[in-house]
Amino acid sequence: MQTDRRAAALMIGASAALALAPWPRQSSAAAPVPLASEPWAVSHHKERPVRGGILRVAAPLYIGSMNPNRWPVHDWFTMGLIHDRLFLNDGSYLPSAHWLAESMVQETATAVLLTLRPGVRFHDGSPMTAVGVKRQIDWIRDPDSGTWSAFMLRPLESVEAIGPLQLRFTFKEPWASFAGVMASVPGFVLPEAALGSDNDRFNAHPIGSGPYIVEEANPGNFLKLKRNPDWWLAKAVGRPDMPYFDGVHIAVIPDPGVRLANFRAGKLDVMQLAKSQYPLMMGDRRANVYVEPLPITTMLRFNSARGACADIRVRKAIGHAIDRKALLASTQHGLGRIASGLFPGDHWAHDPALAPMRYDPALARELLAQAGHGNGLTITGYMHNSPPSQTLAGAIRAMLRNVGVTWQVDLLAPTAMSARYEQGGFDLAYNPSSWIYDPDIQATGGYQPGGIGARFRTLDPDLVAMIDAARTEMRFAQRQALYHAIEGKIVEDHLNVYLWWEESATAMQKYVRGFDPAMEIAHGEAWTYSHSLWFEHGRPGKPG
Numbered sequence: 001m002q003t004d005r006r007a008a009a010l011m012i013g014a015s016a017a018l019a020l021a022p023w024p025r026q027s028s029a030a031a032p033v034p035l036a037s038e039p040w041a042v043s044h045h046k047e048r049p050v051r052g053g054i055l056r057v058a059a060p061l062y063i064g065s066m067n068p069n070r071w072p073v074h075d076w077f078t079m080g081l082i083h084d085r086l087f088l089n090d091g092s093y094l095p096s097a098h099w100l101a102e103s104m105v106q107e108t109a110t111a112v113l114l115t116l117r118p119g120v121r122f123h124d125g126s127p128m129t130a131v132g133v134k135r136q137i138d139w140i141r142d143p144d145s146g147t148w149s150a151f152m153l154r155p156l157e158s159v160e161a162i163g164p165l166q167l168r169f170t171f172k173e174p175w176a177s178f179a180g181v182m183a184s185v186p187g188f189v190l191p192e193a194a195l196g197s198d199n200d201r202f203n204a205h206p207i208g209s210g211p212y213i214v215e216e217a218n219p220g221n222f223l224k225l226k227r228n229p230d231w232w233l234a235k236a237v238g239r240p241d242m243p244y245f246d247g248v249h250i251a252v253i254p255d256p257g258v259r260l261a262n263f264r265a266g267k268l269d270v271m272q273l274a275k276s277q278y279p280l281m282m283g284d285r286r287a288n289v290y291v292e293p294l295p296i297t298t299m300l301r302f303n304s305a306r307g308a309c310a311d312i313r314v315r316k317a318i319g320h321a322i323d324r325k326a327l328l329a330s331t332q333h334g335l336g337r338i339a340s341g342l343f344p345g346d347h348w349a350h351d352p353a354l355a356p357m358r359y360d361p362a363l364a365r366e367l368l369a370q371a372g373h374g375n376g377l378t379i380t381g382y383m384h385n386s387p388p389s390q391t392l393a394g395a396i397r398a399m400l401r402n403v404g405v406t407w408q409v410d411l412l413a414p415t416a417m418s419a420r421y422e423q424g425g426f427d428l429a430y431n432p433s434s435w436i437y438d439p440d441i442q443a444t445g446g447y448q449p450g451g452i453g454a455r456f457r458t459l460d461p462d463l464v465a466m467i468d469a470a471r472t473e474m475r476f477a478q479r480q481a482l483y484h485a486i487e488g489k490i491v492e493d494h495l496n497v498y499l500w501w502e503e504s505a506t507a508m509q510k511y512v513r514g515f516d517p518a519m520e521i522a523h524g525e526a527w528t529y530s531h532s533l534w535f536e537h538g539r540p541g542k543p544g
Helices: 002-009 012-020 075-083 128-141 178-182 199-204 232-236 255-264 275-281 311-322 324-331 361-370 387-401 414-423 438-448 459-474 477-491 517-530
Strands: 056-060 101-108 109-117 154-163 165-169 212-218 222-227 245-254 271-272 286-304 377-384 405-412 426-432 496-509
Touching: 002 109, 075 212, 075 245, 101 222, 101 275, 109 496, 128 154, 128 165, 178 438, 199 232, 212 245, 255 271, 275 286, 275 496, 286 517, 311 361, 311 405, 324 387, 361 377, 377 387, 377 414, 405 414, 414 438, 438 459, 438 477, 459 477
Parallel strands: 056 245, 377 405, 377 426
Antiparallel strands: 101 109, 109 165, 154 165, 212 222, 222 245, 271 496, 286 426, 286 496
């Protein structure tokens, strides 16, 4: 595989030549397809949706910032109920669904013409315009704005509004992941009010263009949303009653046991189950339980820049010391898929030839002895302080102790984890890679100099070069091959300990209608946000 990856790195020359060659004018949607005809927008419901009722759900944490470019954000699904994006991802994690963007034309290797959908209005009645989107992009890129998402826009040279609904994006080099980035955080289109310095004021009265309007925000306790009667998508797909619920109430309930008790008592209509609750609910005939794959890789990361884990033999030893199959069964209750690399197994960027790291404690001890730690090794780190993470930390600590490694792991809140990371105060730490859609976001953010997650990693020049090449490679097959090589190189350098690709279990009361797991998997978030759920009789019923 080493030869293949180095050959892939040499493709940089080909990519540079491509950038200099005449670029054929092409479009991902030159003649916009009516939204109602898109495969992800077509309704397959056998029963007629019913309007009415308040959907009651619960979350372990409050959403946090309701400007997606301001940290912290704890609930991205709710973010998507308030704000809409330019593109959405399909079931293969490709940004194929044109959402607020009506069309995109690749004018040259380094220029894109983006046309916005007409008639889209924010919750305050103001229209979405090209000038507004330009101001937003410029605001994200301005260092004084303090946005965490600015790194995603590094390849952008400039953006100009050339008409009421048209923008031209000019890049410093060919940028293959532009649509993918616009399906991520920078692509949430925001009103002018979100671009100021007073984030607290916006969080108290957020304005978006999504299916629900914030009615009342009580940080740490609840968030109340009400139906947007003028949602542009409902009109565009010919289902004007969407969203069907009159509102959504999200209660903050940190304890998963209390959440489940509320669900069983009929006080919640939908809940994401804690993994420990999945075995209890999977056979419960009073509710519907669905399991779905998530584009999230649960892993640990090394501080490979200093300390004991700067030695690749130590990193290999720790990887071989962990029994992923046992962890998945004992701490995750079987919910997950053992991971072999950074990108989830069903992601187009994942290399299917990669195999999970072998559990081999004898080899782990041998590698530690070779590294000069035959008499034992003590390392530091941190994990999240939630009960599931505490359980996982304890199990991993026991496995490491079995090969002579003492892991002094601190259990921290998210803000404290961020501070510890910034200080570099760890050898081995919890580092899930969440919501992996366009792979360049993870690759650039985590494995290129200056990336938000690249600190305290030793980065091979070949890896950095391959990431640069993948970002500029416009041909899909060649780009996919580059990401296979990138993933393989990250695995080969043992920069992380991959545990599993996540799965989630969701319980719904029987009276909640409209969920289609097969279509959710086939069409991804494009289906999720274009097909609202509803109550059987327009209001919550009785459990079971």
